[in-house]
Amino acid sequence: MKTIIRVENATKKFKNIKVFSDLNLEIEKGKSYGFVGYNGCGKSVLFKCICGLAKLNKGAIYYQDKLIGKEQDFISDAGVVIEAPEFLNDLSGFKNLKVIANIKKLISDHDINEALKLLGLFEYRDVKVGKYSLGMKQKLRLVQALMEKPQILILDEPMNGLDKSSVEKVRGILKKYIDEGGTLLLTSHNRDDIDILCEKVYEFDDQQLKLEKG
Ligand SMILES: Nc1ncnc2c1ncn2[C@@H]1O[C@H](COP(=O)(O)OP(=O)(O)OP(=O)(O)O)[C@@H](O)[C@H]1O
Numbered sequence: 001m002k003t004i005i006r007v008e009n010a011t012k013k014f015k016n017i018k019v020f021s022d023l024n025l026e027i028e029k030g031k032s033y034g035f036v037g038y039n040g041c042g043k044s045v046l047f048k049c050i051c052g053l054a055k056l057n058k059g060a061i062y063y064q065d066k067l068i069g070k071e072q073d074f075i076s077d078a079g080v081v082i083e084a085p086e087f088l089n090d091l092s093g094f095k096n097l098k099v100i101a102n103i104k105k106l107i108s109d110h111d112i113n114e115a116l117k118l119l120g121l122f123e124y125r126d127v128k129v130g131k132y133s134l135g136m137k138q139k140l141r142l143v144q145a146l147m148e149k150p151q152i153l154i155l156d157e158p159m160n161g162l163d164k165s166s167v168e169k170v171r172g173i174l175k176k177y178i179d180e181g182g183t184l185l186l187t188s189h190n191r192d193d194i195d196i197l198c199e200k201v202y203e204f205d206d207q208q209l210k211l212e213k214g
Pocket residue numbers: 014017019037038039040041042043044045046
């Protein structure tokens with residue numbers, strides 16, 4: 001299997017808080033990985049560093065052999081849900097996605113609509129995002145992450161704010177994504193999400209990652 005992400009001796013700290021230290025990790029293409037641990041253990045910070053949204057204090061992260069932050073600013077070809085990427089409240093759901101799609105110009109309006117349908121947002125495509133509920137905004141984030149059919153998905157608590165049937169729907173979408181060869185990095189405080197979707201599970205333990213399953 002081909003390594004797609006390599007984290008080497010990574011250390012990240014904030015002033016007096018050391019989040020992780022000399023952490024090593026290999027992500028193989030086509031596999032699904034879960035990351036678990038208590039609030040504040042470092043899951044989101046690790047994901048941000050992998051994406052290029054935060055800098056390591058020491059060590060290196062490679063995406064397809066390119067050094068993140070140097071040879072490549074941000075991870076490319078990835079669908080990402082981390083915290084709340086803010087949408088423009090005065091634009092509709094569709095137009096927000098269109099603004100993002102225009103950056104890479106990989107997909108058509110039809111593709112955006114199909115992605116909206118996947119999560120049941122198509123009928124709200126023309127409603128301003130400012131009028132979306134919390135769950136609807138979360139679904140829009142997922143649509144954004146999925147719409148360009150990225151080869152890797154990095155999802156930090158993607159089920160936040162979703163009702164039971166939407167969680168089932170997203171699990172189905174992610175399962176299909178993995179079955180079709182996608183690579184998934186996932187955090188969730190719902191252990192069922194992790195168990196259903198991830199073949200390998202890492203737990204944060206004393207500033208390190210411990211392989212818990214797989
Ligand atoms: N920008 C920041 N400035 C200072 N400290 C930060 C910053 N971002 C995160 N931290 C700290 O880094 C540590 C790890 O935070 P992180 O958000 O990665 O936790 P997490 O495992 O994702 O938690 P949760 O399960 O609550 O989402 C915490 O102690 C947090 O307070």
